[in-house]
Amino acid sequence: MKRIFFFLSSLLVAFTAHAEPIQVTDVMGREITLPQPAKRIILTQARHMPVLALLHPDPISLLVGWSDEFKTSFANEYKTYEQHFPAINQIAVVGRHTAESFSIEQSLAQRPDLVVLTSRFAGLLPNQDPKESALIRRFEDAGVAVLIVDFFMDPMNNTIPSLRALGAAIGEPERTAEFITFYEQQMQTVSERLQGVTEQDRPLVFVHAHAGSTDCCNSPGQGTFNDMISYAGGHNIGADVLKTQTGKLNFEYINASNPAAYVATGTGASSRNQAGGLRIGTNASEEEARTSLEQIIKSNRLQHLHAVQQGNAHGIWHAFNDSPLHVIFIQALANWLHPDLMQGVSAQSTLDTINERFLTIPMQGSYLVNIHASATKDQ
Secondary structure (H helix, E strand, C coil): CHHHHHHHHHHHHHHHHHHCCEEEECCCCCEEEECCCCCCEEECCHHHHHHHHHHCCCHHHHEEEEECHHHHCCHHHHHHHHHHCHHHHHCEEEECCCHHHCCHHHHHHCCCCEEEECCCCCCCCCCCCHHHCHHHHHHHHCCCEEEECCCCCCHHHHHHHHHHHHHHHCCCHHHHHHHHHHHHHHHHHHHHHCCCCCHHHCCEEEEECCCCCCCCCEEECCCCHHHHHHHCCCEEHHHHCCCCCEEECCHHHHHHHCCCEEEEEECCCCHHHCCCCCCCEECCCHHHHHHHHHHHHHHCCCCCCHHHHCCCEEEEEHHHCCCCCHHHHHHHHHHHHCCCCCCCCCHHHHHHHHHHHCCCCCCCEECEEECCHHHHCCC
């Protein structure tokens, strides 16, 4: 009888512990209470699905609705996930990646217990009260919790609290804490190596965003990539003239700035059918990535830039920007700008470790490439 009583008591304790509500604080300081870990999530921007894959062993099982962008803008990654998780085809598409195309009605029809979005998607300006978002109010009035994350607007400050909140909300605080520790260690390594770099020591950098898929030349302005470039010890030439997150630089300005480093970005999505785009990322070979980088430089008349002439021209996967994996971009760029200070630190090795220790589906392909093959091994 005592054994039965002990067994039943243990079950009761376990059930009570499992039933305890989860308290989460998002990046805007909002307190959210979930009765249990979220199991039916609406991901308003599907580009954040790989973030879930860092924190949960089966991220697809958590999603009941999302935007179409993972299937379109990240088609190569979608196919890889589809091979491992066929249920990905059953996730309802509730909009594109913009708030204007997003359907609250279709989302609510999926009976979600959590909606994950960004402040920008919610229509909020910096420092605006989240209660002023009609989108957030609609979900909360329907009894659905809303979690605000940010890996884009202020990535240096909001990545860790976003990860911590999301990990708690899906019931994976330990796994999340392990990744956060790794992320902090890698970021600190860069910071410590570059602590003596002065403003005068920062080489000029031109990040050619979505290179080759649009007219020359898209560039980051304020925030996001600019913050990462600064962290990596560089100076973004786009930030000197662009006052928004992104914009376009003309050839004359780029040529006159004569940057010391050139970095082309792309996702590689449908690259074989999209003339001119950077063929990089999932399933792309190093040779394929390098050839497309050379073609982009030539077609945009950038071959005479000092960076290209000196061999300091590179390609990198664009989707590192709206993700905790921006640590890969930062380490790679720091190596390209300050190779003497960054000896022994390899962005590729960091990515390999993330693949092995954290990602549910490892990233297989060429995500970093140099214009010269001999330099790729050490990046």
